[in-house]
Amino acid sequence: MIALWCVIGLILSAISVSMLGAAFSIVGLAALFSGAATAVMLMAGSLELSKFVLAAYLHQRWNHLNAFLKTYLVSSVVILSAITSLGIFGFLSDAYQSASTALTAEAIKVSSLKTQQASARAEIDRLNKAVDEIPVTRVTKRIETRKEIEPGIAALTKQIESLQVQITQSDLHVIELNKKVGPLVFIAKAFNLEIDTVVKYLIMLFVSVFDPLAICLVIATSGALQSRREEKDQPPQTDSEPIPTGDNAEVVEMRFVDDKEAAG
Numbered sequence: 680m681i682a683l684w685c686v687i688g689l690i691l692s693a694i695s696v697s698m699l700g701a702a703f704s705i706v707g708l709a710a711l712f713s714g715a716a717t718a719v720m721l722m723a724g725s726l727e728l729s730k731f732v733l734a735a736y737l738h739q740r741w742n743h744l745n746a747f748l749k750t751y752l753v754s755s756v757v758i759l760s761a762i763t764s765l766g767i768f769g770f771l772s773d774a775y776q777s778a779s780t781a782l783t784a785e786a787i788k789v790s791s792l793k794t795q796q797a798s799a800r801a802e803i804d805r806l807n808k809a810v811d812e813i814p815v816t817r818v819t820k821r822i823e824t825r826k827e828i829e830p831g832i833a834a835l836t837k838q839i840e841s842l843q844v845q846i847t848q849s850d851l852h853v854i855e856l857n858k859k860v861g862p863l864v865f866i867a868k869a870f871n872l873e874i875d876t877v878v879k880y881l882i883m884l885f886v887s888v889f890d891p892l893a894i895c896l897v898i899a900t901s902g903a904l905q906s907r908r909e910e911k912d913q914p915p916q917t918d919s920e921p922i923p924t925g926d927n928a929e930v931v932e933m934r935f936v937d938d939k940e941a942a943g
Contacts, residue, residue, distance in 0.1 A: 693896035701727035704766030
């Protein structure tokens, strides 16, 4: 008999893996078809439930189904598993893209801020150069020009400082975002691969094991419960010989009488 703790473990594992896989798939499919997210989630939820019920039903009634029904139901389970895997792929890739897109956006923002900062510095240099080009002998002109450009230089300097504050904030945000994809970056560097390639392989590994494992756990749980039920329905076996009844009892009694007469 299969141990009770093993059956309980199978039940808990089947429920947890199946529900998590279904949840990831439903959210992922809703993200893929965001135009009708609610309808897609309802459809995906019903299909997920049907898939696991079909898997358990096929396991229990396999010998009682005809070839056509077996083929159709097995094909349905395989196709539904592929749909679930697609949803999980969409969910995981969307999770990665959220961090990756934010990181790219911050990098673009920092680049733009630095470009503005460089333009402001170049403008300050141009204004100072305009003053320096005035002959030294024209002191009054140099002083007047300097006074004219001072407000502009002050405004540009203030702009540079403001841009530097924004750059610092963006750099800190980039550091926070890097924490989310940091392990992926490390793996990519370790195997000398692009980070997108690493993410693709990891997601494919998750997808290849998640839903097939859930289906196998459901089938194993169904088999374990059926096995325990059949073993409980069997009558208990005893080592003692059965008590003779009917004709057998008469034969035993006759043999007993004959043995007594022979002894007498």
